[in-house]
Amino acid sequence: QVQLQQSGPRLVKPSQTLSLTCAISGDSVSTDGNIATWNWIRQSPSRGLEWLGRTYYMSEWSHDYALSLGSRITINPDTSKNQFSLQLNSVTPEDTALYYCARVRNRAFDVWGQGTMVTVSS
Amino acid sequence: DIQLTQSPSSVSASVGDRVTITCRASQDISNWLAWYQEKPGKAPKLLIHAASNLHTGVPSRFSGSGSGTEFTLTISSLQPEDFATYSCQHGHDLPFTFGGGTKVEI
Numbered sequence: 106q107v108q109l110q111q112s113g114p115r116l117v118k119p120s121q122t123l124s125l126t127c128a129i130s131g132d133s134v135s136t137d138g139n140i141a142t143w144n145w146i147r148q149s150p151s152r153g154l155e156w157l158g159r160t161y162y163m164s165e166w167s168h169d170y171a172l173s174l175g176s177r178i179t180i181n182p183d184t185s186k187n188q189f190s191l192q193l194n195s196v197t198p199e200d201t202a203l204y205y206c207a208r209v210r211n212r213a214f215d216v217w218g219q220g221t222m223v224t225v226s227s
Numbered sequence: 228d229i230q231l232t233q234s235p236s237s238v239s240a241s242v243g244d245r246v247t248i249t250c251r252a253s254q255d256i257s258n259w260l261a262w263y264q265e266k267p268g269k270a271p272k273l274l275i276h277a278a279s280n281l282h283t284g285v286p287s288r289f290s291g292s293g294s295g296t297e298f299t300l301t302i303s304s305l306q307p308e309d310f311a312t313y314s315c316q317h318g319h320d321l322p323f324t325f326g327g328g329t330k331v332e333i
Contacts, residue, residue, distance in 0.1 A: 153314075153325055153327055153328065154271070154314060154316070154325035155325075156321075156322050156323045156324065156325075169321055171322050172322070205270055205271075207270075209318075209323075211276050211277060211280075211318075212259050212261070212276070212277070212318025212319075212323075213261035213273055213276035213277075213282075213316065213318060214261070214263070214271070214273060214316070215273050215276070215282065217270035217271060217272075218270065219270060220270050
């Protein structure tokens with residue numbers, strides 16, 4: 106059974122970096138990208154569910170990000186720990202949200218982490 | 228970005244009722260549509276992928292249909308545990324986007 110376990114701080118100060126990690130069990134972050142990709146999503150009352158980006162392996166590592174986040178976002182795999190991470194720079198209160206990691210197979214999010222409520226506040 | 232519009236935004240129903248929720252896409256997405264059930268404090272749960280394919284372990288009272296721009300999720304006989312919010316999501320291209328949700332309440 107595939108499980109995703111999220112970790113990271115729940116309070117981040119404005120202008121600082123939000124960092125979350127998603128540990129994978131029952132699958133591999135290096136699974137062929139034609140089969141699975143590894144994603145971050147957030148949910149807020151104002152924006153609903155919002156896809157942030159993904160990483161996947163197809164002969165080499167690739168990444169795709171939501172254009173709305175510009176250059177603020179980085180998603181990186183860590184093969185030694187079988188996990189992937191989210192970094193969101195220069196956060197503002199608008200980045201306050203419930204953050205999820207999730208696996209995509211067959212173009213649907215079939216496995217989700219437990220969610221991390223991140224608040225951006227001084 | 229592809230926009231997904233769900234209707235209704237909320238529906239009142241009773242145990243045993245048949246409930247149908249619609250999701251309309253702003254452009255043709257073939258059959259790349261998924262449905263999720265959301266409950267407070269829990270991660271969304273995948274119900275249907277590729278418009279009509281029941282995800283593993285999901286009860287058969289849930290079904291999905293449609294293609295192109297119009298899709299439906301049907302719950303054939305509502306059970307107490309089905310009172311929740313239901314959202315659609317397209318997988319046609321990036322960025323994947325979600326509908327605004329439909330709350331099924333008593």
